[in-house]
Amino acid sequence: MLILFSLLVIGAAVLGMPRVKGRIGEGWVKFFLSKLDPERYFILHDILLPGQNGKTTQVDHIVVSPYGIFVIETKNYKGWIFGSEKSKKWTQQIYKNKQQFQNPIHQNYGHIEAIKNVLGEQVKLPYISIIAFNSKADLKKINISSPDIYVTYDTRIKKTIESYGDKRNVIPYAKAVHDRLKSSAIAGKEAVKSHVTQIKTDQKQVKRKVHNNVCPKCDGRLLERRGKHGHFKGCSNYPKCRYTA
Known part of the structure; x- marks a missing residue:
């Protein structure tokens, strides 16, 4: 019993680590994205891309489609979430406790800029920024004005992506963009x-x-x-x- 209790305590501690919680959140988004039509949506997970000034950028998920390039940032938070598109920090509230975290829209903007840097101006697909929270979060007050920015739950991510149904490019073009990003990724x-x-x-x-x-x-x-x-x-x-x- 003592060994079992110790293992449960260790397991709970590990699951509570930010890195582990982040991986769990990314895993759920990966599962929901797997439901997309593979003939039209080409997906990359946890990809490390070269950025500016010799730096690198890690992107949770990229979905390339004939309708746009969806860049997804996952957030595994719980409690009430407050924020706006232009504010520097967002707020997480659990009962009376409040803490701030970096605006994920700004964070994802940096990811989009890194992708643009890799693909160049010749790729004319629109870029759509999606911030995906898990079901433990309660998105209380989120102010967004830009049409191509979405803050939603991971369970709704498939529906959000599929809402872009206006075909703007042929499917082979989207596949070529996916392949270029994949070949540009830094591995190891x-x-x-x-x-x-x-x-x-x-x-x-x-x-x-x-x-x-x-x-x-x-x-x-x-x-x-x-x-x-x-x-x-x-x-x-x-x-x-x-x-x-």
Whole structure:
């Protein structure tokens, strides 16, 4: 009994790890995407692409179709979720506890830019950004104005993609785009380790700049300001740069 209890405790701890929870969320999205027609939708999962300045970008899921390129970011959160398209941070609330996380729309925008960098301007398919939350999340108040951005549940992701039914290109063209992305992917454990190291380094650089009152976005000076939610640091180049900390 003691061994069984210990295994249950260890299993619960492992399942609670952010990386493991993220993999579980990606697994569910992968399952729902597998229901799409394979003759029209060409799917890539967990793909590492070259970005700008020698960096890399990891994309959870890409669906290439004759109707557009769907770029999917999965979020395995629970509780109430609040956010808007242009806000820097979103809020997760569980009872009275609130915590903020990076705007996933901004995060996915970086993924789309990396894909565009690989494919070039000759690919004329539209890009559709989808943020997929699991069923444990309750999307309370999400403000989106752009027509090609969706924040939804993983159970509705297939329906969201299939709602784009206006055929704009021949199917072989979509397959060629899929194949090009696949051939451009960076594979291997060393590449993944390098990507993780890059993320940690970038985070440290941002913290260091903010600590020294330097804007990590444009290198302007960060100034102490006061808003309706209290004190914060804002870039001196506002409104050209809207970075806050």
